[in-house]
Amino acid sequence: MTKESRKNIAYNYLREAILTWKLHPGSPIVEQDISDQLSISRTPVREALKLLEAEGLVKVMPQRGTFVFELSTQDVEEIFALRENLEVLALQAAIQSIPIDELNNLEAYLTTLTEQSPPEHFFTSDRQLHALIVVNGGNERLALFLDSLNAQVEQVRRVSALRPNRLDVSMREHLAIVQAIQARDIITAEAELRQHIRNVKQSTLDVCRNMWWQGTIGK
Amino acid sequence: MTKESRKNIAYNYLREAILTWKLHPGSPIVEQDISDQLSISRTPVREALKLLEAEGLVKVMPQRGTFVFELSTQDVEEIFALRENLEVLALQAAIQSIPIDELNNLEAYLTTLTEQSPPEHFFTSDRQLHALIVVNGGNERLALFLDSLNAQVEQVRRVSALRPNRLDVSMREHLAIVQAIQARDIITAEAELRQHIRNVKQSTLDVCRNMWWQGTIGK
DNA sequence: ATTATAGAGATTGTATACAATCAGTACACA
DNA sequence: TGTGTACTGATTGTATACAATCTCTATAAT
Numbered sequence: 070m071t072k073e074s075r076k077n078i079a080y081n082y083l084r085e086a087i088l089t090w091k092l093h094p095g096s097p098i099v100e101q102d103i104s105d106q107l108s109i110s111r112t113p114v115r116e117a118l119k120l121l122e123a124e125g126l127v128k129v130m131p132q133r134g135t136f137v138f139e140l141s142t143q144d145v146e147e148i149f150a151l152r153e154n155l156e157v158l159a160l161q162a163a164i165q166s167i168p169i170d171e172l173n174n175l176e177a178y179l180t181t182l183t184e185q186s187p188p189e190h191f192f193t194s195d196r197q198l199h200a201l202i203v204v205n206g207g208n209e210r211l212a213l214f215l216d217s218l219n220a221q222v223e224q225v226r227r228v229s230a231l232r233p234n235r236l237d238v239s240m241r242e243h244l245a246i247v248q249a250i251q252a253r254d255i256i257t258a259e260a261e262l263r264q265h266i267r268n269v270k271q272s273t274l275d276v277c278r279n280m281w282w283q284g285t286i287g288k
Numbered sequence: 289m290t291k292e293s294r295k296n297i298a299y300n301y302l303r304e305a306i307l308t309w310k311l312h313p314g315s316p317i318v319e320q321d322i323s324d325q326l327s328i329s330r331t332p333v334r335e336a337l338k339l340l341e342a343e344g345l346v347k348v349m350p351q352r353g354t355f356v357f358e359l360s361t362q363d364v365e366e367i368f369a370l371r372e373n374l375e376v377l378a379l380q381a382a383i384q385s386i387p388i389d390e391l392n393n394l395e396a397y398l399t400t401l402t403e404q405s406p407p408e409h410f411f412t413s414d415r416q417l418h419a420l421i422v423v424n425g426g427n428e429r430l431a432l433f434l435d436s437l438n439a440q441v442e443q444v445r446r447v448s449a450l451r452p453n454r455l456d457v458s459m460r461e462h463l464a465i466v467q468a469i470q471a472r473d474i475i476t477a478e479a480e481l482r483q484h485i486r487n488v489k490q491s492t493l494d495v496c497r498n499m500w501w502q503g504t505i506g507k
Numbered sequence: 508a509t510t511a512t513a514g515a516g517a518t519t520g521t522a523t524a525c526a527a528t529c530a531g532t533a534c535a536c537a
Numbered sequence: 538t539g540t541g542t543a544c545t546g547a548t549t550g551t552a553t554a555c556a557a558t559c560t561c562t563a564t565a566a567t
Binding site: 508509510511512513514515516517518519520521522523524525526527528529530531532533534535536537 | 540542545550551556557558564565
């Protein structure tokens with residue numbers, strides 16, 4: 070295996086820290102601090118921050134500082150509006166070509182999940198389903214853009230997905246989507262996918278507003 | 289007016305050079321050369337190149353070199369498929385809110401254009417129309433993404449738009465779109481917009497293939 | 508003749524020092 | 538008391554030197 074570049078070390082470190090709430094929305098990221106923590110120079114840290122900025126996870130204010138991105142409700146609306154339409158677009162392109170055995174595997178896996186299953190299992194299956202759709206859609210730019218959109222809400226989603234019943238409901242929605250794709254039924258699949266994404270959006274919005282009230286983000 | 293950062297100087301310089309064919313697709317960009325030409329250090333040049341990479345105008349191959357992006361027909365297919373659907377999405381959101389006087393101005397301007405008008409006038413009105421749609425769509429992320437998609441084909445489009453009759457036809461298509469928006473007729477506007485983008489795509493594909501044959505790009 | 512290998516040159520990747528700019532503070536002044 | 542102004546510290550922006558890695562070529566071995 071080829072050695073990882075220092076830029077990538079910094080990138081993965083920062084990305085993980087943001088998504089797991091070790092770095093809270095709105096808090097500053099000082100290049101020197103990160104380079105000290107990782108024992109590398111500022112240069113690769115800087116390049117990693119530029120990448121994260123392009124991805125929408127941090128906001129660089131020139132000559133002032135770099136800050137962890139704060140999601141507003143407006144942002145959530147924008148992101149999910151795009152996500153819904155782009156994923157449907159990918160679905161239309163992919164529905165005939167998604168391998169049936171992959172669908173069967175995913176379906177089998179979904180039916181094993183219960184309320185007691187560890188949340189990571191839900192996250193994994195969620196990523197799998199969306200990857201299945203997007204990758205088979207065959208448009209690389211669309212796939213990359215969706216990744217970037219998802220990264221911007223993932224931070225909040227990791228909280229919202231844990232709300233009571235949400236995991237269970239989400240699993241049922243996934244199952245409905247998978248089964249519609251298995252039947253190559255684009256009408257149903259599209260409707261289920263749209264509904265699922267709208268539910269996730271609502272859930273994300275709720276958490277977003279709660280955080281606001283509690284002063285977790287903003288001030 | 290605030291002084292422009294050296295990173296931006298390098299960014300604008302390189303972007304312009306690529307879009308005007310001073311730098312041909314596939315040709316290498318050496319950081320040291322650019323920094324010499326602009327009398328600045330490699331650091332801001334490097335940051336500019338990373339920006340251009342995120343935008344899809346250059347391709348950085350780690351430890352090997354940086355190259356001007358070469359558009360393949362596959363890329364053109366991807367880009368226009370996305371552009372068509374995203375612009376329609378913006379149009380649906382924008383059609384009621386695009387100011388009538390802006391539409392009237394653009395319509396008046398379009399009717400003054402003839403085969404003899406300088407091509408820049410066509411480019412300007414083209415940009416205006418698409419900006420009108422995308423900005424009033426109200427989704428900033430969608431607007432930014434479309435900008436980046438357009439940048440990737442602009443290089444080729446500046447050639448394709450000059451083909452015989454293309455300017456004239458394009459003007460008529462624009463006029464039809466504008467008039468449908470004036471009437472707030474989403475059905476017609478969407479159909480005209482889709483047709484227009486498909487025509488531009490076809491024209492772009494033709495030029496793309498010609499360049500291939502002539503060895504302008506590739507080798 | 509073909510292949511393998513070592514070395515040189517070119518280019519990007521990284522470290523580090525210095526410059527420029529911004530925010531906040533203390534202080535002078537009205 | 539309020540306001541403006543210069544100063545200080547912190548942080549990003551830029552310059553430059555050095556390291557790592559890749560490509561290409563020359564050379565040697567089979």
